[in-house]
Amino acid sequence: MWRRVASLSSLVSSSKSRILNQVGCGLNACQVFTTRVLNPAEGGVSDRRRIPFVTFVLGGPGSGKGTQCTKIVETFGLTHISAGDLLRKEISSNSENGSMILNTIKEGKIVPSEVTVKLIKKAIETSENDRFLIDGFPRSEENRIAYERVIGAEPDIVLFFDCPEQEMVKRVLNRNQGRIDDNIDTVKERLKVFAELNLPVIKHYSKKGKLYKIDGTGSEDEIFERVRPVFAALSVR
């Protein structure tokens, strides 16, 4: 739950209220964001709804999402939530869904949204921060709709790292992190899944005016210089 009052820019605050108005907010959907905070104006404690500042970070496998998230965290202080890392932790902790998740990742397919959204919700709720980068999510319209239903809000902005397939394949095959899905067969399937299921999500946010498309080619530092102005303009630190 939220223990800290956010110091976001008025731009972000107004976009939050706009989102709340747009989406509507059933009690269940918003419970995750409800906390008791000191309300000095009224001299006591009151229930207030706090909506976190959320950036979705999208792009094909090997497009550099994780690498750029690390840099954004260092410079702007957001908390990085990697959907893939959460799922891999479920596998290594032998959770009830572990073997299903392992098989899905091996095949390059998408884990059911119910599982992934639950993990993301828990990561948000247990964080002290109220500004998040959600990396590798949503990967499908099903993911997107489940998130919006459970969390009760849309993301504030969406980054999309646009990278040629050939470059993504090269990076994945050189990643060297011992990942079960970093092989040519799985990466080919992942590219297909990206085109079929993730591109529609990117299109959705583009239509909503929330998408920042970033050229994902060049050095890590060059790419970060394209990302920096997005967060600098929002004054998220």
Ligand SMILES: Nc1ncnc2c1ncn2[C@@H]1O[C@H](COP(=O)(O)OP(=O)(O)O)[C@@H](O)[C@H]1O
């Ligand atoms: N701009 C870049 N140029 C070359 N290699 C990169 C670049 N950005 C990231 N990498 C490397 O490519 C691999 C995939 O990057 P990663 O951040 O894990 O991508 P994603 O999370 O999108 O799959 C990693 O080994 C990373 O070190």
Ligand SMILES: Nc1ccn([C@@H]2O[C@H](COP(=O)(O)OP(=O)(O)O)[C@@H](O)[C@H]2O)c(=O)n1
């Ligand atoms: N929202 C998500 C994110 C990842 N995943 C699974 O986890 C795998 C690895 O995701 P990742 O985000 O760590 O992969 P990269 O794009 O970073 O290489 C995906 O190929 C999916 O099988 C998922 O099912 N749903």
Ligand SMILES: [Mg+2]
């Ligand atoms: Mg990654």
